[in-house]
Amino acid sequence: MVARYVLSIDQGTNSTRCILFDHHGRMVSVAQRVHQQHFPRPGWVEHDAVEIWRNLQRLVPVALSDAGAGADEVAAVGIANQRETTVLWDRRTGVPLDRAIVWQDTRTASLVDDLRQRPGEEFFLERCSLPPSTYFSALRIRWLFDHVSGLEQRAKDGEVLFGTMESWLIWNLTGGVNGGLHITDATNASRTMLMNIRTLTWDEELLAFFGVPRTMLPEIRSSAERYGEARSVLPGVGITAALGDQQAALFGQTCFSPGEAKCTYGTGSFLLLNTGTDVVRSRHGLLTTVAYQIGDRPPVYALEGSIAVTGSLVQWFRDRLGLISSAPEIETLALTVEDNGGCYIVPAFSGLFAPRWRSDARGVIVGLTSYITKGHLARAVLEATGWQTREVVDAMNADSSVALKQLKVDGGMTADNLLMQFVADVLDVPVVRPMVAETVSLGAAYAAGLAAGYWPDLEVLRRNWHRAAQWMPDMDPGRREAEYDNWQRAVERSLGWMRPPGSP
C-alpha cells in the first residue's frame, strides 16, 4: 500500500489530538480527547501521564478509521507536545512515580527566587540561555528530589526515567518496559535548563548544579529523524519527529528562514522568530530556544517572547465582568465605538512578562472618564493584545539583525478581524493567516514527513502554505506613535504596585 498520510500527535495542555494530513498538508481526519486537570493545591497543576497514554491509544484508531485508512497507509508519525511538563517513571515497571507536573505549575517559585540570588541568572544564561523560571523542568526534578524521600537515590541507582510528554509517549509507543526508546528532541531539551544551547548535549555543570543524574535523562536527538518503529498502536510505522508545540507551530507556519516569525494567539500568546543557525543572546528580555534541528544538519534557533495574558483578558471580560456572553462578541462590542476613547488596559494580572519581566506590576485601567462606555473597554481589551505584541516585536527587532517584515498568525483569536487589523496597524507590517489553522499539528506532521521522505524538502512544504487572509497596516504613523506612547505611559502606571510583604 502506498503511504498516503502522515499522522500527527499533538499532546497539548488540555487535550491530545491525532490528525492525519495528506500530501498537500490538508487535514483528512481529526480525533481529540480531553484529559483531566488536577489542581491539588493553589498554584499546582498536574496531569495523569497514564491517562494521556491511554487516550493516545484510543485516538489513533479513530483518526485512522475516520479517514478509512489502515496503518500501512501512514508514512510516519510526528509528535508535538506541551513543553516543560515533567513526568518521572519507573524504568522496570513503566509506571509513573506520580502525576506529571504541568508547565503552568508554580510550586518551584521560591526555588526560582533562590536561584536568581545565587548563583544568579548569568550562570544559567551562559549555558542554557534560559533565566530561572517556574516553567522549566530541571527545577521540578530538583523539587521532587527535595520532597519525595528516597527518590534522588533511586534516580542515581538508575531506576527512574525523566521525560517531557514526547519522551513518555515515544517510550511507550516503542515498547515501554520491553526496550522502549528513551529519547527527547533538541527543542524539548532546550526547555529543561539542563541542555547546553550550543552543543545540544546535557550540560555537565547544570546537571551537577541541579543534582540530576545523567542516567535518568533521555538521549537528545534531532527534531526530525527516524527514531525507531512503533511497536504498539501503529506497529511498524516509523516515529520520525518530535517538537515542542510552539516550535512545531513555527515549523507548521513554514518559518524556515531567519527573520520569519509567527505568533500563536490563544489564552496566552507565543511569538517565535527564526534567527537561523546563530544563537542570538537577547538583551531585551526574550528567551533563546532551539527552533528545530533536521537530522544531522545544524540546529536552527529562535527568539521567543511569550505574552501571559491575551485571550485570557477576553475571558476575564466575559466571565468576571459579564459584559459579553461569548468571546467573539468582544469584537461586536468594540465596533460600537470608533476608538478607545482614551482608555487603556494593562493586563499585568500576575506581573508583566516578555520583554519587561516585572513581577511587581499589576493590572490597571487608565484614562477613565465619564465618557467611557463598555465599548471603549472592549477596544482597550483587544488593543492590549496588539500593544503587547508590538513590545515583543520591538525587542526582537532590537536583538536580531533582520527586522520583521510580516507576521504569520494562528490560534483562536485570529478569528477576530478587528484585532488582526490592529496588530497589523501597530506593527506596521502585514499580518497573514494560513489556511490550516492547526499549525502545531501540521508542524509535527511536516517534520515527520520530511524525515520519512514523504515530502522531499522544505521548499515543497513552503508551497503547501497558503494565505487564507491578510491584514495590511492602515494607521496614520503619527497616530500610531501617539497611541504607543499612551500605552507605554499606561504600562508605567502598572509597575511597582505589588510591594514586598512588610513594607509600609
Next chain:
Amino acid sequence: MAGPVQSIERAAAILRLLAGGPRRLGLGEVAASLGLAKGTTHGILRTLQHVDFVEQDAATGKYQLGAALLHLGTSYLDVNELRSRSINWADALAARSGEAVRLGTPLEGRVLVVHHVFRPDDTLQTLDVGSLLPLHASSLGKVLLAFGTAPMESALESGLDAYTRHTLATPEELGRALAEVRDVGWAAEVQEMSMGEAAVAAPIRGHGGLVVGAIGLSGPVERICHGQGRPRPNLITLLREAARAISRDLGAARW
C-alpha cells in the same frame, strides 16, 4: 389539520408564568402552579433553556425568563461568533475547492460579508470582510432571501438593480429563482453581478433549523461552472458538506 401541540401550549404557559412575577421560580413551584408533573415541567424548562428563552440561576437552581426573549426580533447569533465557529470549516472548504469562500448575513437590505477566506493560490487578494453585496444578485443573498433570513421586502426596497443582462431584476424572476433555491437547498449566481464571475451558496442553520447565514464559493465563471453554465457538482457537494458541518456545530439537529 392537526390540533394544537400540547407541549407548545405548556411551554407558552410556563413563559407567561415566569413573565408574571418579579421573582425566580423553582421547578416545584412551576409544576404546581400549572398542575403539571415535575418530570414533564423539567423537560419543557430544559428545552426552553436550550433555546435561551429561560435561564436557570446557578446558585438556587430557580428559573427566570432568558435574555434571548427580549431580543426576539434581532439576530440571535452574533456575526463575530458565526465567523469564529465557521473558520475551520471555511478554511477546509477553500483548501479543498481551490476557490475563495465568503460568509454572509443580512444587514439593512444587503448582504454583509462577515468572513472571507482567500482563494488558495497566493495571488494578491484583499480581505473584504465588512463589504456589502446586493441580496438579489449574489448567491449568498439568494440563500438569505429563500430561507427567510432576509425579508423579500428589504430586497425590493433596496431595489432590484440590473448589474448585467443576467441579473434577476424583476420580483417575478427572483421569486421563481428563490423557489428553486428552497427546492434544491443551494443557490447559484452566474454572471448576475459582474460578467465573468459566478458563485454558489448554501444555508447555515442554527437551533431548530433556522437559517442564520450563508456560506459560498466564488470565482471566475469557467472555474465555478462547467460548459453548460451550470455550477460544478463537486463544488456543490463540498459546499453543502461545509454548510452542514457548521450547522451541526451551531446546534442544528438534522442538517
